[in-house]
Amino acid sequence: MSLCWHEGVNKIYDRLFSTTDLEGRLKIICDGVVSVFGADFCRIWMIKQGDRCGDNCPHATSNDPRHLCRYRDRCLHLVASSGRYTHLDGFHGRVPYDCYKIGRIASGKEATFLTNEVTSDPRVHNHQWAARLGLVAFAGYQLRDNNGRVNGVLAFFADHRITAEQHAIVENLANSTAQVIQVSLHQEELEEKVRQRTAELLVTNSELRREIARKKQVQQALVASEHRFRSLVRDLPNIAVQGFDRSKTVVFWNRASEKLFGFRPEESLGRKIDSLILFDSRRPLFRKDLEAWIRQERTMPSGETVLRDKKGFPVPVYASYVALTNSQGEKEFYSIHIDLTEIKKAREASRKSELRYRELFDHMKSGVAVLRAVEEGQDFVFLDFNRAAEQIEGISREQILGRRMSRMFPETVSSGLLEIVRQVWKDGEPRYHPVVVSRNDTILSWRENSVYKLPSGEVVVLYDDLTREKRMESEKEAMARKLRRSRKMEAIGLMAGGVAHDLNNILSGIVSYPELLLRQIPENSSLQRPLEVINESGLRAAAIVADLLTVARGAASRKEPASLNSLITRYLQSAEHSQCMKANPGVVFATRLRPEIPPIRCSPVHIRKILMNLAYNGAEAIDGPGRVEIATDTGRLDQSSQTRNPLPAGEYAILTVRDTGPGMSAQDVERIFEPFYTTKTGGRSGTGLGLTIVWNAVQDHGGHIDVATGPDGTQFTIYFPVTDELPEKPRSTVDLDLLTGNGETILIVDDEPTQREIACHMLEHLGYRPVAVACGEEAVAHIRNHRVDLVLLDMIMEPGLSGRETYERIIEIRKDQRAIIATGFATSSEVEKVFEAGAAMLVKKPYTLEQLGQAIREELGRAD
Incomplete structure (x- = not known):
């Protein structure tokens, strides 16, 4: 341009x-x-x-x-x-x-x-x-x-x-x-004088008709006029004028030409104009143009050019050319040169200054935007934008120059930065203003801005992009919170696991003996109701222990492929859900289940606990009429989702439970998954373990849970990895009379005497021949000398061999030995190793006659 x-x-x-x-x-x-x-x-x-x-x-x-x-x-x-x-x-x-x-x-x-x-x-x-x-x-x-x-x-x-x-x-x-x-x-002035002289000549000419002598006087006047013209041109300051004839020989050389080119008049007159002031390389083209101009074939081009002085140094000038006719009627040619040396120096100095400024401006690590006020400081337009700013904002300098600040970056209005720029423009006082843009607790951008006003009136915004550093700090803090929570949960889990193991052994007698006694006494016996109450109390206590085991992450649970929609449907038909509906009559429960959702690999019991606790939690959060919605969907997480969701990329089944309660505070959201922390007041039920059970169960299933809350309610969103395995058909309830054995020998391996005694009574009642030993070493010795149809194996036995080590030694003796694991608490990793070795069934202590009988019947009936 x-x-x-x-x-x-x-x-x-x-x-x-x-x-x-x-x-x-x-x-x-x-x-x-x-x-x-x-x-x-x-x-x-x-x-x-x-x-x-x-x-x-x-x-x-x-x-x-x-x-x-x-x-x-x-x-x-x-x-x-x-x-x-x-x-x-x-x-x-x-x-x-x-x-x-x-x-x-x-x-x-x-x-x-x-x-x-x-x-x-x-x-x-x-x-x-x-x-x-x-x-x-x-x-x-x-x-x-x-x-x-x-x-x-x-x-x-x-x-x-x-x-x-x-x-x-x-x-x-x-x-x-x-x-x-x-x-x-x-x-x-000269032409006016010439016109005056011409008028005089006209008068003189009329007189010359009468007097020839006066002609000489007029001629002398014209010569004098031409002399004055030449004198005036000769003395013109800063405008170099050279006259030459058709042969390009110099006939006029004014003082400005002497000053510009260094040649005195006596050195220049009579010489060729091109040999005096042109460089050798430019003479051929100049001669060609000059000769064509003299012949009046075309005009002589004017413009900036570079000539040479007497010493051979370059002289930048603006050159133009004029042709005149002298008093003798001959053509005279003039070249007019205006010295551009100072202008060129000023331009070069300006260019170098601009280059230095641009280098400094563009190599700054901080973003720099130069702004000019428009509409009396209501808005500002971009006058300059350095490379660092281009990289930070992802926009080129050409795209932003001349554009308004409020239109290019609307967030400067909402963040208050535009108002800071206005204040600096008005009073000239520098100001610092950080701008943070975040969404869902994730920092999207973090700019630290320093705003100054230049003496010329422009406003400069100097800023740094600290998004990456601040995001890392935020993620580090989040990881630290997660680590603290994990350690707290781990400590509580260890305690819960130890307590659960001991309680389950104690509860075995409370659950199992009443069930045996009820089968031996008449239906109208006065002991029937007390025994039923004892049994029901034991089962409720066992359920609480099961919750403790859920808190103790890593507790053994058998996972199988299942349909999330089917598990939700079964829960909504359960006695637990009916009890929840009765306790909250003003709450409507609704579902929005996506059909054909892929199956998940899970522990159905734990998924049921998740549904029950979230449903109870949502219903009890509503004071009066309201709605709890249970929904399912599928979704794919990509790498960009990992800033908010730590799960690996892939497809997930999504469970959503949403209530229309008043929402929770940020402090509650931070602590709701901690054990024994509860927000329930006014006589509402709750031990503070419900959401802890949900959180641990989700972690054990390799999932993730998000919480969103506000004045319109709270939503829990859980992601479960999907599986290609097909769900198994639900097991039907079997009549206890069909679960009796035929005198098969069952070896009971348990370090608790009471548990061995209970198991023997239950197996005898079911028609089996029990044999009990107190440790793994005794079990291995017995197998070495006797054949048994099934081993009922406890996982945690102290001191001596554990359940896993006992089974591994047994199958070294008898590779086809069938076994059932019976445990009050054991880690999933230990149980999985026993399953890999050949065992196929797991019963949780305290177990009922039906659970024990069905597990034995299925294991004995399983094809090799």
């Missing part, structure tokens, strides 16, 4: 010498500014010394004292206009010196005037007119000749912004315009 502007200016200079008329040249400059720089309109005023305004001056009768023509002999006259307005009369046809923008530019109060905000700049007096025409920018330049005298003003309006480079180019053009006016004024 810069090259196009310079080429356009060169064409303006080319056209300047197509006419000798000053107003014609100034019209060419106005036309050029409009066409090259896209100005809406451009005008040139000249100060005409001694010209007094008449009554027709629109300012002469103004009541505003500022507009009285106090300097009528220095009034600015509009002499050239182009673009939207081409007329030279009207209100601005004459402008008082020192009034309005034009007069103030002429007086030097604002010798160079530039604004890109004409609709809001207080120096522009008619904002409504500018807005109506859609004008954006205005520039004005004082036209000062080489003697320091002001001879006019060049100004233009544009409907677009004027860049710094455009401003510099037009300012150079204005300087050249001042020189053109200066030369033209000198030339007009």
